[in-house]
Amino acid sequence: MNDLVKLDNGKYYPPKSFSERAWIKSFAEYKAMYDRSINDPEGFWAEVASQFYWQKKWDKVWEYNYDVRKGPISIKWFIGGKTNITYNCLDRHLATRGDQRAIIWEGNDPSESRVFTYRQLHEQVCKFANVLKGLGVKKGDRVSIFMPMIPELAIARRACARIGAVHSVVFGGFSADSLKDRILDSQCKVLLTANGTFRGKKPVGLKETADKAMEGCLAEGHKVTHCVVVRRVDDLPTRMEAGRDQWWEDLMANASPVCEPEWMDAEDVLFVLYTSGSTGKPKGAVHTVGGYMV
Numbered sequence: 001m002n003d004l005v006k007l008d009n010g011k012y013y014p015p016k017s018f019s020e021r022a023w024i025k026s027f028a029e030y031k032a033m034y035d036r037s038i039n040d041p042e043g044f045w046a047e048v049a050s051q052f053y054w055q056k057k058w059d060k061v062w063e064y065n066y067d068v069r070k071g072p073i074s075i076k077w078f079i080g081g082k083t084n085i086t087y088n089c090l091d092r093h094l095a096t097r098g099d100q101r102a103i104i105w106e107g108n109d110p111s112e113s114r115v116f117t118y119r120q121l122h123e124q125v126c127k128f129a130n131v132l133k134g135l136g137v138k139k140g141d142r143v144s145i146f147m148p149m150i151p152e153l154a155i156a157r158r159a160c161a162r163i164g165a166v167h168s169v170v171f172g173g174f175s176a177d178s179l180k181d182r183i184l185d186s187q188c189k190v191l192l193t194a195n196g197t198f199r200g201k202k203p204v205g206l207k208e209t210a211d212k213a214m215e216g217c218l219a220e221g222h223k224v225t226h227c228v229v230v231r232r233v234d235d236l237p238t239r240m241e242a243g244r245d246q247w248w249e250d251l252m253a254n255a256s257p258v259c260e261p262e263w264m265d266a267e268d269v270l271f272v273l274y275t276s277g278s279t280g281k282p283k284g285a286v287h288t289v290g291g292y293m294v
Contacts, residue, residue: 049078049294053092055263056082058290076267077291084261085270085293086162090122091261105151108198114151121155124252126259128159131251135226137190139164139262142272144188144224146170146179146210148197152230152248156192161270161289164262168272168284172197176212181282182274183217183224190226196233203233211239266290 014022024030037044042061049058058081065074090102098119105114116124137143143165147153153169160167168186170179172194183191193210196203207229214224229238230248240247264270270289274282 045077045294049081049290052083052088052293054078054081054083056080058266077288077294078266081266081290082263083266083290083293084162084264085289086125086158087261088293089158090118090125093118094122103151103154107150108200116151121158123257124155125158125162126257127252127255128155129162129259130255131228132159132163132165132190133259134251134255135190135228137163137165139264140166140269141190142166142168142186142188143190143192144168144170144179144183144186146172146174146191146193146206146213147230148172148194148206148232150194150230150232152192152194157271162259162261164264164268166269166271168274170274172206174209176209176216178277178282179209179213180216180220181277182284183213184220184222185274185282185284186272187222189224190228191224192228192230194230194232195238196236198233203236205236205238206232207238211241214244264289 019025024033033044046061049061058078060079061077063076063079065071099117101115102118102121103114103116105116107113132143137160143156143160145153145156145167147156149172157167157169166186168182168188170182191210191214193206195207196205198204210227214227217224225244227241227245228248228251229240229245231238266289268289270287270292272284272286274284276282
């Protein structure tokens with residue numbers, strides 16, 4: 001804040017050296033972009049989408065119906081296009097940014113931190129994508145992620161996207177029943193979790209909640225076939241069910257760091273994010289590959 005200039009009207013303006021490096025350098029530039037997005041949406045979004053890598057370019061930018069008299073309300077983006085979001089996040093940057101930092105993570109304790117370069121993150125994503133494949137996960141299968149805010153969460157999401165699996169992130173503070181409901185609705189076959197997490201400096205078990213949720217699913221006729229557990233809290237007693245539960249670190253130890261991306265249709269499902277359920281049954285909001293990426 002020291003190098004910002006404060007004006008009498010209470011507005012702050014960044015130094016010129018900062019503005020010159022920004023993607024959008026001024027409010028005027030932002031306003032011009034916004035106006036074009038309203039006046040020429042097809043051309044605007046085609047231009048934005050062209051900044052990404054497409055294994056096959058789209059045939060049509062969008063197709064929509066907002067009139068219930070003409071049929072169901074719908075919108076589709078980049079129809080006919082094929083891409084992979086992890087290729088755009090990671091692979092295409094390796095040649096020029098491979099050794100730059102992609103993730104800087106800091107735990108509750110500021111002394112606990114981890115850094116991943118693009119190259120390191122790419123390797124971890126490919127390894128865990130192969131772990132998922134080894135567990136029988138394939139394109140279109142659903143994977144629930146019930147984790148604290150740790151790097152493995154980001155790795156898991158990208159690994160799912162790399163092989164075309166649909167992931168569903170569930171807030172790590174939810175109850176076993178809330179997790180169960182979301183697993184049942186999405187019919188997830190694999191659950192990714194951690195043995196515990198921290199609230200302040202206090203370790204809190206997470207696997208017990210996951211266990212109760214999986215037991216609840218089984219009671220209602222749905223079996224979670226695999227549960228992968230990150231050892232987030234050292235020396236925390238953790239029940240592991242033989243044949244179902246495996247440690248993340250053990251599976252990653254011998255996983256190959258090479259995994260080619262699954263080329264996805266732009267309208268393929270990327271992930272499902274559920275509403276809180278505070279006013280009724282949680283509703284799964286579906287996000288597709290192309291529209292979410294752009």
